[in-house]
Amino acid sequence: MISKNVVKELVDQWLEGKEYFLVDIEISTDDRIVVEIDHADGVWIEDCVELSRYIEDHLSRDEEDYELEVGSAGLGQPFKVARQYKNFVGKEVEVLDADGKKYRGILKEVNGNNFTVTAEEKVKVEGKKRPELQQVDHAFEMDKVKYTKYLISFK
Numbered sequence: 001m002i003s004k005n006v007v008k009e010l011v012d013q014w015l016e017g018k019e020y021f022l023v024d025i026e027i028s029t030d031d032r033i034v035v036e037i038d039h040a041d042g043v044w045i046e047d048c049v050e051l052s053r054y055i056e057d058h059l060s061r062d063e064e065d066y067e068l069e070v071g072s073a074g075l076g077q078p079f080k081v082a083r084q085y086k087n088f089v090g091k092e093v094e095v096l097d098a099d100g101k102k103y104r105g106i107l108k109e110v111n112g113n114n115f116t117v118t119a120e121e122k123v124k125v126e127g128k129k130r131p132e133l134q135q136v137d138h139a140f141e142m143d144k145v146k147y148t149k150y151l152i153s154f155k
Contacts, residue, residue: 118138
């Protein structure tokens with residue numbers, strides 16, 4: 001079986017000096033290798049092809065047969081690394097917290113492992129009969145939520 005560390009080293013070498021970043025590497029028991037990369041401005045297919053060729057040039061099919069797939073992290077997919085959070089600051093996201101509650105709002109800030117989402121919610125205001133819509137900040141830890149993903153809008 002091909003080692004994930006070997007593939008990661010090859011990807012890291014290719015990424016050196018580029019604005020792309022590694023999101024994930026998965027290797028199945030039957031040596032199906034899936035590499036996900038991302039970029040603040042999106043991923044170009046030509047770059048996926050270039051990375052795929054780079055990996056193939058450095059792995060020997062004589063030693064171990066494998067299937068290789070290189071692609072982007074994909075819009076609408078849950079974030080896997082902190083850099084994805086940073087790329088979507090100011091954009092609308094959906095968060096599913098550890099308790100199973102969903103929040104939709106604007107990703108306001110990212111600080112280390114923590115991030116804040118500002119959601120518009122009805123809040124009971126003292127002295128008023130009806131709740132009012134207000135901007136409410138919700139703080140989360142990346143490793144304590146079930147997922148966070150970008151909400152695609154066609155407005």
